[in-house]
Amino acid sequence: MTAMKALLCVEPGTLQLTERPRPEAKPGHVRVRIGHIGICGTDYHIYGGHQPFLAYPRVMGHELSGRALDASVDGRIREGDLVVINPYLTCGTCRACANGKPNCCENIAVLGVHTDGGMCEEIVVPEGNLYPADGLSEKAAAMVEFLAIGAHGVARARIRPGSTALVVGAGPIGLGAALFAAIDGAKVTLRDTSADRLELARKVLPDATVELVGQETPGAYDTVFDATGNIHAMNAGLNWVGHGGAYVLLSVVKGDLAFADPEFHKRETTLFASRNALKSDFEHVMACMRDGRVPVDALATHETSLEDAAKNLPLWANDRGTLVKAIIHV
Structure with a gap:
């Protein structure tokens, strides 16, 4: 299995560009080649050591867009489709999930927080967590989650x-x-x-x-x-x-x-x-983006590469008054 690049938060205050095995496909999951990643306040907190429910080392990143490397079984996603990743991994069986509120699942795990996230070249996620992003740029799609x-x-x-x-x-x-x-x-x-x-x-x-x-x-x-x-x-x-x-x-x-x-x-x-978001919220945001009602260019104030993120993320963590959203391109 070939290796891929990943940005690892080894411990608070230490970021390292490393290599790790590419993820293997799983039944009911789709492999995604990550294209763009939004840096969230949570990522800055993880870097700073202020996220209490997190085990280091951790691959951060939960504001994600990319291209599907497989087709989904349900036919919604085709190979090569641009997708937005919903980073909330839910159990599907608790009271909240049964009542149509997976955003507050009792057993929720968030990519990049409770499990490794998307500051890397590829990721494998449940097909239900992928939403087609037709009509959006990859950079815009990476801003849908926040x-x-x-x-x-x-x-x-x-x-x-x-x-x-x-x-x-x-x-x-x-x-x-x-x-x-x-x-x-x-x-x-x-x-x-x-x-x-x-x-x-x-x-x-x-x-x-x-x-x-x-x-x-x-x-x-x-x-x-x-x-x-x-x-x-x-x-x-x-x-x-x-x-x-x-x-x-x-x-x-x-x-x-x-x-x-x-x-x-x-x-x-x-x-x-108000906690996290539902599929309907993701879809509403994408619809408003397609209609031109979201000023994407005004929101995306900073940009860096996966290779340079280890240098830039610490700088932005200490000077967040001058940026809205920083985007990593892979």
Whole structure:
């Protein structure tokens, strides 16, 4: 069996381009030649040693696109097709899976986190985790997964056209939520502590209102999305929810949520957790990309090769205010 290149996080702070055997085909699985990989905040956390549920060494990477090297048994995927990889490996039998919510499977494993991911030349995944990406570029297809996270949160909120939405945190996930809230017809405000991130947000969403934390405009919103990754911001976000409104938590952090019960009740607040994404979210993102409603070029701010990623990823991990999404091409 021939070898392939893979970028390995040997331990926190150490990346190594190495060689390993190409994966073998399995029944019900499809081999994919990886073309492009989005670098996620999770990857930066793994590199920095801040991902608690991970065993090193690990091949990172879960924002993936590539070309199928086999056809799927069900006929959806043909050899050579461009595909988006859904990185959530689920059991199919737990309560959540049985209820049509595999995004929160009780036994979920995520490529690049719980098992080796796609920062390599080839990967083998269950055929049900592959979605045809006809009409997209490989680079755009590698951004579908992170955008689907935000799209899933927006779908949970069931936004009304003409309503107001506040997104706190203008990183990639927050920008995705803002984009799809706007696509659903909301008047969007983006808020962040970084002027640099807000400047990038203006390029992605020129019609949105952007506000620096500390200089924000008073007011309440029909829907508030938290994408800060900060428990203090998550606890404070209820204050921005209008009466009868919804609060959607896209961030997952250690800590306790603590709201004043009278404030929560008098608003009759609807509180949503939002985790991962469903097939329908992936498909919605791809449809919006095909329609030109997603500014792909404004989102893909940085690019590198698999060979140079070991040099560039550490630099970007320490300077994430100047990028939205970095893409590795293989």
